[in-house]
Amino acid sequence: MQKMSRQSKGLSFNRLLKVSGVLLKEYQSFKKFLDLSESEKINSTIPDSFVKTLIQLGPTFIKLGQIISTRPDFIPEEYIHALKVLHDHVPPFTYEEVKRMIEAEFNKDIDRIFRSFDKQPIGAASLSQVHFAVLHDGSQVAVKIQRPHVQKIIQKDLIVLSKLLYVISKVSPKLGRNLNILNAFEQFKAYTMKELDFSLEAKILERFRENFKDWKDVVFPEVYWDYTTSKVLTMQRVSGFRLGEVKSNISAESRKKINKRLIEVEMKMFVTDAFFHADLHPGNIFFRDDGSIAIIDVGMFGELSNEQRDRFLLYWLAVVEKEKIRAFSHLIKMAQKSDSSNEYGFYQRFSEVLDAFYQSDISTRSLTKTYLDIFITGAKFGYIFPGELLLQAKALTTAEALAFTLVPDFQFAQEARPIINRELGHRAEPDEIHRRFKQTFPEWLLLGELPATSIVHSDEEKNKSDNAWVEISKIFAQDLDKRREKENEVRHGEFAVEINESLEKVFNFVTRFAQYPNWHPTYTPNSRVIHVSAKNVFLTPEVVGSVFRLDEIVDGNLLLSNGEIIEFERNKCYKWRAPLSIFLLVDIGTCFTFTDLGNNRTRVHEYFYYIDDPLINFLTYRRWFSKQALVEHIKEELTGVKHIIESKQYNSEDVEYLWENVTEMIRLLTIDDLNEPIKASRPSDFNG
Known part of the structure; x- marks a missing residue:
């Protein structure tokens, strides 16, 4: 074991000497290239020689060359052009090695995995090559296979490069700082090791597919995960011009x-x-x-x-x-x-x-x-x-x-x-x-x-x-x-009263907005509200979706709301919602619930709410929109309802069910503040 360790260290040292010597020679050639005239640079073979050297040094340096080719801020254009060869003209490895790699990864014969497998690769790169194949279900796929032993080779070369760059940073600290050599190498190291794990590349491919899932005319290949490992990536074969x-x-x-x-x-x-x-x-x-x-x-x-x-x-x-x-x-x-x-x-x-x-x-x-x-x-x-x-x-x-x-x-x-x-x-x-x-x-x-x-x-x-x-x-x-589609409701004040009247009459009175101005007969400094009018203007057979017009003066502001009924259960629940007229970015509403207490007594509970939104903060700290003010408003409102009903100060139609016999959508045209329809307009009455 110790002998093998000494041999490994000896090989690493020899590799370090070889890489150092070759790169020093290329650096001297690079300096010579920089001194050439522009016309001489065009005809120079120095960049091509550099590329050949990288290929001879192996996959780590081919990959390094590919990364360098993305940094035109560091190397001349002629080198960038020469390095393009590393993307397209890397020698392939044999089909026998491909077959061994696939069978080792899946622990089965290649014929049991693929119905057919093209022996000639369609492309070879520094870390892998790609073959076309067909799965047993008939799916046409492209299979990317990692080069044999490439992980060990790269890991050893990264150690060599790390030592070499450490020496450079000590010998020429200013150069190391200006070019940020050690940090750049760490990025290259991390990037290369990630590239060696094909399952990570498969996840990247899936991420692109997710990003473009709604773009039907942009296709990224589908990953076949059952036939993908860290060293083999199987994906949908795509084609075109x-x-x-x-x-x-x-x-x-x-x-x-x-x-x-x-x-x-x-x-x-x-x-x-x-x-x-x-x-x-x-x-x-x-x-x-x-x-x-x-x-x-x-x-x-x-x-x-x-x-x-x-x-x-x-x-x-x-x-x-x-x-x-x-x-x-x-x-x-x-x-x-x-x-x-x-x-x-x-x-x-x-x-x-x-x-x-x-x-x-x-x-x-x-x-x-x-x-x-x-x-x-x-x-x-x-x-x-x-x-x-x-x-x-x-x-x-x-x-x-x-x-x-x-x-x-x-x-x-x-x-x-x-x-x-x-x-x-x-x-x-x-x-x-x-x-x-x-x-x-x-x-x-x-x-x-x-x-x-x-x-x-x-x-x-x-x-x-x-x-x-x-x-x-x-x-x-x-x-x-x-x-308008948000549903995150926040309660902001509530109150309840008990009324000596039947559930049916109380429910009908409230949902008709009967005598609405008198619900809140006085203006008090606690709630700062004046009820002006409320009119049902559009009825639906289901009740939900019906619309009413609500006018109030709050702290001197005229609030005009087109409230829409969003929840309804007869004699149990009535809930509406509307955009706040003075600040349309905010939706508000109230919810009434009704409980039969027996003995001709009914409990009415009302709560005010708004739909949570960052912009609501512009209102919640206003005095008239505070929770305390809203509680006072609801209290005065329900107390007014209780007084009108218990003192019988209402008309007979005020306690009739508004949606009785409504079988289709109806628009009600009203006079002033009265809820008495002068005409019921139905969709069938209109042309267009």
């Missing part, structure tokens, strides 16, 4: 629709979900003649924090509206400063890049490429952006390239703007505003400070946000409709 086949198979009009949908997919990922496919190149997307899109291979994905997502949204809005200072303020808050950071220099160069963007011909203008270029520029001035943002920027550029291929005259910024404005509108939902207000109000109240991200607009700049505010108004309108 490749990007190069689209022009000859799909009409120009259909291509425009597909292209618009593709941008909506990207914006949903980047702006709405903050969870995106980070490698949406032509090999990972299929286009169908019915206008639908199929997306595969979610192994490389990115996820933004809520703050990153929202800053990205604000940054893009500011860039599109030519507000450079606002855009820059959001940009630098997304970056980490190094010891050599130069904010003034970065802003000057940032301003020049945007000016070039604004002045360029609209046909050559690229918002996504400008976004990526600014990240690259930031690194030169000591601003290091998080890997997920670089991944997002590169993914956006790839998506834009796809769109240009589908529709050559496509304008990304123009298509993306209404989507971003709509998303800003969603951020303005009342609940979100309430949350933000609670977060920022204490600082404003005590210190007179606005949030650090706030920038005051000039009058001219305010007009630039008109389109966004149109979307905000739409969201507000939708939210108002949704609030």
Whole structure:
């Protein structure tokens, strides 16, 4: 055992020496490359040699190269181009190894798992390769199999890289800090180890499917969990036209629709979900003649924090509206400063890049490429952006390239703007505003400070946000409709009386709102209410759904309510609900319950309630809306009912059942405050 341990350490040390020597040589070549002229760089074989070296070093370094290719802020464009080979041209492993892996994972012969299995892979990558197969139930699937022994190889190489980078950080601490080497390596390590667990990738695929479950024209493959492990991923086989086949198979009009949908997919990922496919190149997307899109291979994905997502949204809005200072303020808050950071220099160069963007011909203008270029520029001035943002920027550029291929005259910024404005509108939902207000109000109240991200607009700049505010108004309108559906009732004052009269008469008197002004005959400082009138105006046979008009003066405010009956049981329960006329965002109501006490005596209980909502706080602390005031109001109301009934100060029709013989919907037209119908209008009386 000790001998094996010594051998293992010896192999690790030899591997460390080999990797160190090879990478040192490549670093020297890299420095030589940087000294070349632009024309010499184009023809140089140094980047291709670097890629060959990574392939020779094995899967860990191939994966490292793939990650490096997403960081154009660190390496030249020629290296980025050469590293693309690592996505497409990795040598496959043999079918015999595939068969052994599958049979070991499922502990059964491959023929018992699949009816047929293609021996030739359709693609090979650093960690795996993919084969087509058919399950015994006839389902056509794509099977992703992990490379043999790749976990052990990568784990050993990660130890080697960790030691090597530790030495670099000690020998050149300034370089280590400026490039944040150790932190970047830890992220790479965590990302790579997650990628080795295919069951995690399956969950990522399911997450994309969930996010797009309502988009019938966007397809992510279904996972076959019974045939999936940490080393084998079996998923639905999808097909369609490749990007190069689209022009000859799909009409120009259909291509425009597909292209618009593709941008909506990207914006949903980047702006709405903050969870995106980070490698949406032509090999990972299929286009169908019915206008639908199929997306595969979610192994490389990115996820933004809520703050990153929202800053990205604000940054893009500011860039599109030519507000450079606002855009820059959001940009630098997304970056980490190094010891050599130069904010003034970065802003000057940032301003020049945007000016070039604004002045360029609209046909050559690229918002996504400008976004990526600014990240690259930031690194030169000591601003290091998080890997997920670089991944997002590169993914956006790839998506834009796809769109240009589908529709050559496509304008990304123009298509993306209404989507971003709509998303800003969603951020303005009342609940979100309430949350933000609670977060920022204490600082404003005590210190007179606005949030650090706030920038005051000039009058001219305010007009630039008109389109966004149109979307905000739409969201507000939708939210108002949704609030009517809420059911979280809060009781806010109650009282009960016993009346010396039969249950039937008391119930009929109350539900007709008979002599309503006299229920509350005086104005008292306790409840501050004057009853004006109440009229039943629309009856339904079921009673529920019937509507009445209720007029009151409360603390000098005229309250006009169209109350709708929402619960009803004859001689037992009567409950209504209505939007509060002076504050339509809030719904209120009362509920009466009736109990027969025997001996011609009836108990009436009434409680007032509102539908819970953050905005109710604007009312609950008003004196007239306090619980104490509402108790007094109900007490005076029920006491008035008791007095009228017990003193027989009512008309005979006041105690008749209002819905007797109502067999269809009826609208009652009334005179003044009387509940006497002068005409019963039925739906059959009207044409149209």
